[in-house]
Amino acid sequence: MLDVILHSFIWRAIIAIAIAAAVSSTVGTFAVLRGFSTLSAAITHSSFAGASMAIICGVNPLLGALALSLGFSGLTAYASSANERKADVMVGMIFGFSTALAVFFLSMAGSYASAAWSFIVGDVLGVSWSDLLTLLTVSIISVGSTCLFYKEFKFITFDPEAAEAMGLRVSAYHYLMTTLVALFSVVAVKVVGVILATVLLIAPAAAAYEFSHNLEGMILLSLAISMVSGFFGFFLSLAVNLAPSPLIGIAVSAAYLLALVASPKRRRCGDLARHRVVKGA
Amino acid sequence: MRPTIIVEDLSVAYGDKLALEDVSFKMLEPGFLSVVGPNGSGKTTLLKALLGIIKPIAGYVEVLGYKVPTERYKLRKHVGYVPQRERVDPSKPVLVKDVVLMGRIALRGWGHPLLEADYRAAMDALKAVQMEDFWDEPYAHLSGGQQQRVLIARALAVNPQLLLLDEPLSGVDAVTQEVILRALKAKADEGVLLIMVVHDLNPVVELSNYVMLLNRRVVAFGKVWEVLSEQLLSDAFNRRVSIAKTDGKLIISGFDHHA
Ligand SMILES: Nc1ncnc2c1ncn2[C@@H]1O[C@H](COP(=O)(O)OP(=O)(O)O)[C@@H](O)[C@H]1O
Ligand SMILES: [Mg+2]
Numbered sequence: 267m268l269d270v271i272l273h274s275f276i277w278r279a280i281i282a283i284a285i286a287a288a289v290s291s292t293v294g295t296f297a298v299l300r301g302f303s304t305l306s307a308a309i310t311h312s313s314f315a316g317a318s319m320a321i322i323c324g325v326n327p328l329l330g331a332l333a334l335s336l337g338f339s340g341l342t343a344y345a346s347s348a349n350e351r352k353a354d355v356m357v358g359m360i361f362g363f364s365t366a367l368a369v370f371f372l373s374m375a376g377s378y379a380s381a382a383w384s385f386i387v388g389d390v391l392g393v394s395w396s397d398l399l400t401l402l403t404v405s406i407i408s409v410g411s412t413c414l415f416y417k418e419f420k421f422i423t424f425d426p427e428a429a430e431a432m433g434l435r436v437s438a439y440h441y442l443m444t445t446l447v448a449l450f451s452v453v454a455v456k457v458v459g460v461i462l463a464t465v466l467l468i469a470p471a472a473a474a475y476e477f478s479h480n481l482e483g484m485i486l487l488s489l490a491i492s493m494v495s496g497f498f499g500f501f502l503s504l505a506v507n508l509a510p511s512p513l514i515g516i517a518v519s520a521a522y523l524l525a526l527v528a529s530p531k532r533r534r535c536g537d538l539a540r541h542r543v544v545k546g547a
Numbered sequence: 548m549r550p551t552i553i554v555e556d557l558s559v560a561y562g563d564k565l566a567l568e569d570v571s572f573k574m575l576e577p578g579f580l581s582v583v584g585p586n587g588s589g590k591t592t593l594l595k596a597l598l599g600i601i602k603p604i605a606g607y608v609e610v611l612g613y614k615v616p617t618e619r620y621k622l623r624k625h626v627g628y629v630p631q632r633e634r635v636d637p638s639k640p641v642l643v644k645d646v647v648l649m650g651r652i653a654l655r656g657w658g659h660p661l662l663e664a665d666y667r668a669a670m671d672a673l674k675a676v677q678m679e680d681f682w683d684e685p686y687a688h689l690s691g692g693q694q695q696r697v698l699i700a701r702a703l704a705v706n707p708q709l710l711l712l713d714e715p716l717s718g719v720d721a722v723t724q725e726v727i728l729r730a731l732k733a734k735a736d737e738g739v740l741l742i743m744v745v746h747d748l749n750p751v752v753e754l755s756n757y758v759m760l761l762n763r764r765v766v767a768f769g770k771v772w773e774v775l776s777e778q779l780l781s782d783a784f785n786r787r788v789s790i791a792k793t794d795g796k797l798i799i800s801g802f803d804h805h806a
Contacts, residue, residue, distance in 0.1 A: 299639055414658050421649040424639050428698075431598050431628035432705065433620060433653035478640045479685035 278398055279390045279510070283496045285398075285405045286457045286466060291489035292412040293450045294471035295481065296443055299423045305342055305444065307464040308357045310451040312338040312364040314460035318371035318382040327385065328400045331455055335448035338364065343444040347437045368460075388459030388511035390500070401453050408449040415439065420481055462515035466492065469518045473525035495521045548625065548708060549612040550577040550740050552597070557606030559589070559596050565763065566592040570606070572768045578756035579731075579741045583748055585784055588762045590744040591631065594711045597742070598623060611708055611740075622709075624654065627702030629712040632695050643681045643689070646697050647673055650704035672704035673697070675730045692723035699727060703734065710734060712743040716750060724750055748775075748799050775799070 297306055313335035320330020338360045346353030368382075375382050384392060393401075412419065421429045422439050430436045447467070454463030470492035471484065478484035499514035552574045559567040567589045574580060582590050595601045597610055599619030608615040613622040627650065650672070651665040673679045676696040686694060695715055702710055710731070716724050732754055735741050745751055748758070758774040760766040760783035767779045780788035780799065791798045 417649075417652045417655075417661070418657055420641070420645065421652050424641050424646065424649065425630065425635050427630045427634055428628050428701070429649070429653075430600055431595075431623060431630075431711070432626055432650065432702075433623035435620075475640065479687070480640050480642050480645065484640050 275391055275393070278393045278395065279500065280497070281398060282390055282393045282401055282457050283500055283514070284493065285401050286453050287470070287489060287492035287496050289405045289408050289450045289453050290467050290470055290492050291485055292409050293446045294467045295474070295485045295488055296419055296423055297447055298468055298471040298475060300443065302443070302447060303464065303468045305357050306447045306451065306467050308342065308361040308364065309335050309339050309444070309448050310454065310460050310463040311361055311368070313448065313451040313455050314385050315364040315367035315371070317385045317455060318368050318375065321378050321381050322371050322374055327381070328397065328452060328456060331385075331452045334364070335451050336445060339444040339448035340441065343441045347440065385455045386459050386461060387509060388455070388457055388462065390457050390510050393456060397456060401456065404449050404453055408446045411442065411446065415442065419443070458511040458514055462511055465515050465518055469522040470495070473522040476525045476529035476531050491521050492518065550708065550738060551575050551609070551612065552740065553607070553609040554597070555607040557596060557603050557608060559592050559601055559603045567596065568764050570765050572759060572765060574740065574757065577735070577738045577740050579735045579754055580743070580757040580759060581748065581751045581755040582742060582744045582759045582761055583746065583783070584761035590761055591713055593761065594713055594742065594744065597711065598626060598628070625708040627705050627707030627710045629698050629702045629715055631713045632691065632698065632717070635698065637687050637694060641686050643673070643678065643684050643686055643697050644669060646686055647700045647704050650701040654705060668704045668706065669700070672700040675703055675733065676700050677726050692719040695719050696723065696727065699730065703730065707739060709740045710742070712741070714744050714746060716745055716747070728754060
């Protein structure tokens with residue numbers, strides 16, 4: 267295994283996983299707290315459709331993924347500014363439509379099919395230096411804007427009604443947040459593939475939520491969880507010689523399940539519920 | 548900036564359902580307005596329409612001298628807003644200080660860090676509602692009444708010219724109610740305009756300069772003593788409401804839907 271570690275594709279994979287973890291912890295924390303998990307699953311599927319389309323057209327698949335996921339994330343943000351029912355319908359539509367598009371392009375792909383396939387299960391060992399540059403740019407943009415608008419995001423996540431009343435342009439920030447989810451999905455389809463991208467976004471933040479009392483803590487813990495489980499899954503895959511992305515997905519999901527079981531918040535809620543029953547009696 | 552509110556023939560609809568119809572009232576000097584009405588009578592909608600959060604289908608609204616909705620963002624810099632407590636999900640991971648500092652965020656603008664003055668304003672606001680010992684506590688761990696006081700502190704922290712409060716006295720104990728009313732009274736004395744939605748007029752009769760009885764339309768608006776007739780209250784709530792004087796205090800009964 268030691269000789270394997272020296273290969274540069276391993277290093278690129280490690281950097282890619284670290285980038286995905288960094289983006290997932292910042293964007294994922296807000297996505298979890300704002301209830302974006304189905305929305306991000308739909309957006310991820312659209313970035314997969316964009317990647318397959320780009321492969322057919324002979325364009326860089328990451329750019330295709332970027333274009334389509336940005337377009338569809340804008341659509342969902344627009345729909346949710348109208349009303350909740352419309353947003354729900356839009357998310358469902360984008361889910362189905364993107365999958366249909368992707369399958370359509372895959373069926374046309376012929377000899378390119380394996381390139382498209384890599385976006386379904388991810389291809390962290392096939393990340394090139396130029397891919398890394400794209401991932402790095404995307405992650406700097408998304409982590410950077412989260413830092414820049416951090417306090418506004420916090421207010422809107424906690425209490426959108428008062429945020430609007432006290433002068434924040436909530437719908438603009440809403441667009442920005444869905445855009446960040448789209449940027450994440452571009453990183454994630456390359457690293458873990460469309461099937462696991464949503465898990466990588468949601469699971470670490472959801473696990474961190476169980477132990478966090480403030481937002482900063484939740485983001486840092488989420489970063490730690492996605493790094494540790496991401497690398498654990500990855501090195502395990504090298505050791506047992508299996509595809510990395512399913513193992514990363516399983517490790518991240520396992521971290522979430524562990525967190526649920528160990529959650530102090532869950533116990534606390536139980537206490538509160540019991541307390542209320544006793545008082546009511 | 549003029550401490551005034553002018554509303555003329557305001558109508559607001561959700562889809563084809565009218566929530567407010569031909570609402571008109573004027574407050575031409577600073578004062579404390581209590582708004583009462585049954586559930587679904589448009590009280591929250593009125594607060595939102597005053598800030599231009601909901602676009603009206605008709606009418607003229609001018610608040611603090613700003614035309615709404617055109618100048619709504621200028622107006623909102625001077626507004627402290629307290630939403631109905633149930634509309635805020637307490638399970639979000641934030642500390643009390645985070646919540647109170649939120650009030651200062653829009654004042655600073657994006658990309659600008661909060662300053663020493665913001666922290667001081669937040670602490671002062673917490674002191675005004677006697678919650679300063681909870682600065683580093685998770686919001687989720689507070690009782691309902693404590694959470695309510697923190698939400699009020701957040702609104703106070705912006706040094707508002709206009710305070711809008713949506714049922715801040717619902718579900719809080721008598722002591723908390725006292726603390727809240729004292730803090731609001733202090734603001735009113737400083738010349739801040741206050742509009743407060745209440746479901747029970749009894750605690751605020753003495754504080755209020757104006758009372759509005761709302762039931763989609765304005766059933767009555769005016770000085771407390773003009774408005775508080777059994778007839779008008781009964782009209783507003785579609786049920787018998789009685790007013791009695793005990794120990795020099797006014798007791799209104801029958802309209803509180805929780806009673
Ligand atoms: N976002 C909304 N969409 C549709 N109808 C709404 C919405 N908000 C309020 N309403 C309706 O408008 C009416 C007034 O609501 P609201 O202003 O919340 O009343 P109140 O605060 O007095 O209880 C109610 O009938 C309510 O069902
Ligand atoms: Mg209401």
